[in-house]
Amino acid sequence: MGGLIQVDPTNLMIEKTLFTLSCLIYLLAAVGYTVNVFGKKEWGGFAANTLRVALLVHTGFLVMRAVNVSRVPFVGHYEFGNLFIWATVLVYVWTEWRLKDKYHAVGAFLMPVVVAYIAYLTVIPALFARITVSSAHNPLPPVLQSFWLKFHVSSSVMGYAGFSLAFATALMWLARTGLESRPDLLKASPFINKLAVSLPRQKTLEEYMYRASVFGFLFQTVMIITGAIWADASWGRYWGWDPKEMWSLITWFVFAVYLHARFTRGWHGKRTVMLVMVGWVTMMFTWLGVAWLLSGIHSFG
């Protein structure tokens, strides 16, 4: 589908190649982390390095995209989705770099989430006619041409990145707890046993989950605030009660509840894990559900 901007064919080809390449390398990293978590420890370093390369190639794609649309590549599901994937991997790579190889197991749970996000931009629209993700090159409508847009979008992808990471660790918590309750399974399959051994203890996972949530929460707050400031400047009101705004507030509420629940000593374990999972679902709904199931003025993003 052609956009309104005429893109030089060579540039277009570079952009598309970088995108495909980064997707493939992400996939390879996902495989690497998965093999690692099933006991082949030597794959951990390989996966980590592969992921860094993927991140680099993906950065190249974003730069090329920016060149081709002559602006920050922040608008529409395709650009936002790419930025979101990029931010998620960036935050992961950064934490992995700080926490070293004991953190590789998290990669095995985060990467499938990332791959699912990639699928939304690539194969899912091909499978479902109702879902269209256009990668056309379009200029920015005037209302989006605001200084605040850059803050709003960058904070939102960082917030989403934090919540994605929190979600991945919540999945790990469930996996570890599930495996512990099935000693028969662990005995029967050395394969699964290796997985169980690779997963960090629940307490550690809860701490990862908490840190990632806090990170996401801080940026989600900045996103809501900058969004309000921007709406105030563009539409004359800082809060319009439109579904996208409401769902990001709902996500914020859910994570606020989770954080409060954690402050009181009583809440840990399954209940907090569930709250984080619900928070992630509301976040995904803010991004996708609102666009496909509800309508509002945010239909551009």
Next chain:
Amino acid sequence: MVRENTGLPGQPDAPESPLRQILKFLSSMQLGIILLLLLAAISVYATTKEMNVAIGSIYTSWWFVGIMAFTALNLFLCTVERAGPIWRQVFKPSRAVTVEAIKRMPSHRAIKVSRVGSDPLEAAAGALAVGGLRVSTQEGPDGTVVFGEAGRFGHFGSLITHISILLILLGAMYGALTGFETRGGGYAGESFNVPEGRFQAAISKVTMEYMPEGPQVRPRVISEVTVTRDGRVIKQGKIAINEPLRFEGISIYHSTFLWVPHLTITNPDTGRTEGPVKLYDHDRYFYRDRELYIHTLAFFPDFTMNHQGMPTSRSYATNRPVLAYQVVYPGGTKEPWGLLELNKPLTVETKNGPLELTMVGFENAAVYSISRNLGRPWLFTGSVLLILGLYMSFFLFPRQVYAAFDAKSTSYLVGGRSRNKLGLEQLMDRIEEEIRKRKGE
């Protein structure tokens, strides 16, 4: 919520008065969680409704506003309740504690050593300092206690966060109560009244600026406005999308723009010409000579016909300006619509006789939304404080550690307090390791 253990000898537990118990509930985090979940659940439900319906029947309903007000009350009471204790915790922490109190702390351990040395507490003080704490020693009821703390201003984090949310809620309420929202606009030379704000705005210039991508993209429209009250100029300036004109808490925003064709109407019988008159889309101009209305349907700057044979515009460039119009009789009967090109007079036959229409020009008009929001400074302050408060809550990591030496069992007793449990455990591990190292264990 679980109160922090002060570590001081406990006061006897007297039953609290019912009033106190109610107040405690109203200020509790449990109630806060319930309110947050309730607001979330209602919001989920509301977003399944049509937006305007939701605004009318949910978001502005007395019960929804009531829940928000209740949330504000909860936050306010929590802030009042916690301000004193938090202040004391930051500025007057109970440094001197008993050995028993250390054993009751959220994280505590006894570290047995084989060598005692002349000043056993020196090793503890050193270990706490290595753990990044500010160390002092205090005489407690059971002897000397080493006290270390860090990140104490982090205790203010939740307080600041809560106050900021309170400011935002109150600012929104104040803004809603004292504000207004209306529309206005016009073309250059027109002015409009805003009685709610007791001012008049005169538009002196409306210009269109095409985007670099070309005229297919919606252009920017920039207008110049002078605001007066009782004849006195109170504000003057430019208005464009994302660039409102602000004064007295009032903002005039560019909302959209319109095309305004200029028409002249001539009576072929007498040769008398009326106009040029400036008409918006869907305006009706009464032409007395023929007792009928000229009704404007739409203006197309770059006219073409689409596949269905309907007029449309290829771009925002004024390559081929065309006005679609219709003659309407006072009874409501209409002639078929017609098209009028720039500077091409058109003779129109009507039931009441012929007339000649000419579009002699056109211009742009700006449409504004005008609102007053006096809550804005509150909201802004609240937002800045919210981010600061969150940062302090989560990243300053307030922590306190107490260490005593029990000569009888040759053990160090170390106890710590922090909301960050895992961080505290890591700190305690570090301190234990450091004490053992210092003692050559």
